[in-house]
Amino acid sequence: MNPYVVPGLVVVVLVTIGIGAYGLRFARTTSDFLVASRSVSPSWNAAAISGEYLSAASFLGVAGLVLRYGVDVLWYPVGFAAGYLALLLFVAAPLRRSGAFTLPDFCQVRLRSPLLRRLATVFVVFIGCLYLVPQLQGAGLTFTTVTGAPYEWGALLVGVVVTANVALGGMRAITFVQAFQYWLKLTALAVPVIFLVLQWQSDGRPAVTPPTGSVFATSTTVVVQQDAVLDGITEVHAGQELSFAAGDRVPEVSSVDDNRGAAWLLPGGDASLFATYSLILATFLGTMGLPHVLVRFYTNPDGASARRTTLVVLGLVGLFYLLPTLYGVLGRVYTPQLLMTGQTDAVVLLLPEAALGGGHLGQFLGALVTAGALAAFLSTSSGLLTSVAGVVFTDILHAERGGSVRDFRLATVLAAVLPLGLSLYVSNMDVSRVVGLAFAVAASSFCPLLVLGIWWRGLTDVGAAAGILAGGGAAMTAVLLTVMGPPLDGRYAQLIAQPAAWTVPLAFVVMVAGSLLTKRRIPSDIGATMLRLHAPEELRL
Template sequence: MIIAFAVAPVVLVTLLIGLRGVAAMRTTSDFLVASRRVSPLLNSAAVSGEYLSAASFLGVAGLVVKDGIGALWYPVGFTAGYIAMLVLVAAPMRRSGALTVPDFAEARLASPVLRRTTAAVILVIGGLYLVPQFRTAGLVLAAVSNSPYWVGVVIAGTGVAVTLALGGMRAATYVQAFQFVLKLVLFIVPAIWLLIQVGPQVRDEAVHPVEFTEFDRDTRVDFRVGTTLTFHEPTTVRIGQSIGQSSQVRAGEWDVPEGTTVTFPRGEPVPEVSGEARPGGEGWERPLLDLQDAGHPLLGTWALVFALALGTMGLPHVIMRFHTSPDGRAARRTAALTVALLSVFYLFPGIYGVLGRVLVPQLYLSGATDIAVVALPAQVDTGWPGDTFTALLTGGAFAAFLATSLGLVLVVSGAISYDLLPGGLGWLRLTVIAVSGVVVLLALQAIRLDAGVLVTWAFTVAASTFCPLLVLGIWWSRLTVAGAMTGVLVGLFASSGAIAGTLWGLPVDGWLAILVAQPAPWSVPLAFATMIVVSLRGRPPSWSRTAMLRLHLNEDRATTPADRLRALRDENVT
């Protein structure tokens, strides 16, 4: 039922808009940057639609349920990145005339090797960002319709592949702008309804949280992945889909198998999840984020905001979006409008988060806090109003998955078929389908991974690689090929190595655990320093200062800036 009334219309409209772009798509430029004719208002709506991913629509509220008020620093970092982009990157990147980040790297430094290296980095960032989109699509659809996890993953992958293969960036632009408006309406209206419907007692509990230590009603928990629970006293439970017979779990640890359904009767004590604090406990209200429970919340908060703000400036699918603007001034206006649109949306995740802590705190037991937003209406109203708002939020969530995935699949496909293995329009379309298929396969194996963590890591890699490359490439004339190449590789291996250490459970604690789990505070300065030191030991090309200056001058619309940069370079070489 949910699939028919919530997901199907979103996917169908996405495909119909994709058909709209077919007639206007004849060249690679049409496919990748919509012929550079997108107005600032439409573009800012499309950027916002693309940027508001599963991590924004569902993940922030889920993190508030699990980690507390400090999780609201995620929207701060997400939005702050566009201010940095507005000041440092948006207009010069558009004036470069490049189609992709690797295209800019080659136009600025005349290095095909650097172009291929940056294209490989895009694959890493795209993978980290795309997998949680499809994963969360599977989880949400499974939660609201009892369908298998793979159904939502496949629906999301198919919708993205078909839309992009038909209409490219032009179709993606209209889809993302439409889906931003859809997400905004489908996020705000249910939030207002929930606040009215829950009543004054729940609203009071939401702003005066207490630790979740006892079940206040019979509570069913579906463990889609295996989980280890710790019981401090014998606890009565019912195992299985039906009411069944009660049994008692002894004090100690219980390894709950994957696919198990457990019902905890009213009044029973809440067990603990290994490595997780109960919602509403000590420190939950603190406006800081204690990463890794390391006991250094201020450092953890700064590390996160640093990664998100600088990572936004280096996200390749966001950068590509500015290349669709007619000129540099339009690109800057797009960035400014995007800040305003995102600020409106991010007023509301906190509402879902604090209500989720009161109404669905049990989701932390199964690691499913990502679905708190879509689980709330049914807790408030079991009749048709609850079903209706569940369907609306599910449709909005799918709009979030599709809008973000469209941009990511497009930029990854462009890196493969335009930068690594150059081909024509037909090759681009085939690459889109292949990339979507690979991501679907990866997402099917990623059910255990946290969407918010994966997306944050994507920001970290982008901050450690593309942020230094773009800032120095735009604002420092002495950047050399060797410096740029070395800095990108150092940033990539430093951030990726720290992420791998976190996944493998590197035995560190305290402030060191924070800097391993979130390496941006040291990996970004390391990449900047490497680029600067290596560049100072060499000599930039004779044309580099003039080439850089052209990034900051008003456009001559007779030719593209990239063409002029290459022509100037060729003249000096000969």
């Protein structure tokens, strides 16, 4: 095992706890705890938002998808970044001006409906869990890959560190932790990639898509995990060891779905136009509905700085997403055995040692990316937990009857127990896919609520609730079918696997129609609310 990994992981955990504890010294009141007393500067805040956003799906999943499927999945990183543009254009400044801290708060401010508030709470908790479970699972799987220790330990370790940090430090601490973790994640991918590209140059630029199909760069032994058929001819059985020499062609494995040759290199492989546009809609519009993203906007002092912060986030996130693609492409050259095992999510972790050899440089860079992966799990799950705990705190524990720091800690533990338990018992969910589904649910529920709520005077509570139930409910059902149901086939399978292309328009249509039918329920103070959402603060309205 790589001798640098354990010290690297220990340093990340200790620094995380250390910064959290340092932040704790400033967290004295509930407001410090939740909103950092608005004393966070925009650059810190932008780094924190980015750090919180770049999850396991971004750090490991995107490179894995690129390795496996090629150019079609580049829409994932593009969409993950473009989500911030949609947020900037339609939501950032007015949302900050609304003074809402969470999505349920926004329902209260804009539509004054306790019922809608409760509905929003259900969706926040659902999306939060849907996003949190794969983070913890990813942590467990990384832990197993790198140390060989049991999966449960990795998930538990990250779960406990995160829960303790959120419960003890609150958001003030989290802001600094998240900002640190953005830079750690960027460094952890950027430094190794320089060495990887140099290595690729000095190896004489081996072709990424050789005409004869992918070949092994070095002699490799692959242990078969489950019975499969190679190249449609040779049957292999679990436990069998297959040895390949350098230059051997990588056989196609029947149990692993991947794209080879032109299907990998050129667009339109097996992804249909419907699936591509569905993914684009989900990621472009889903970001604004993710609970842990919105909470952060409250830490901006005013609407204009919320806009500037979002712009910086767009830059930071875009910078980061340049890197995973390179890992996926180079993985095609140096770790083609992952195409046989199907464990493509591990490409970022394995590539440095595979390309640079088992020397100190390769091992050190391998430890660096592993530390970055840990930072990805820690930061996203901290942010999610803070936001879900914030909602549990206000809407389930009813903290307005004297919210105390102790109640917030209780809310944090409550919010952590369910996803942690689920992540221990449900282990066959696919990380990047579940995260994509969370985007689809958010895009079909909160995106229409926010966009129509901010820009259209005619929205009513009944219309909003109907739209969320129709679009969000449909997306939620599709997600539950995908995650827990039997594998689907046939022409309708895509509608369930990538639901956003029909659930998002459905939510908008139902929301508008429902509001038009209940015009009398338009809040009487809508003029004042619109003024507050859109007028610059410098007027002190």
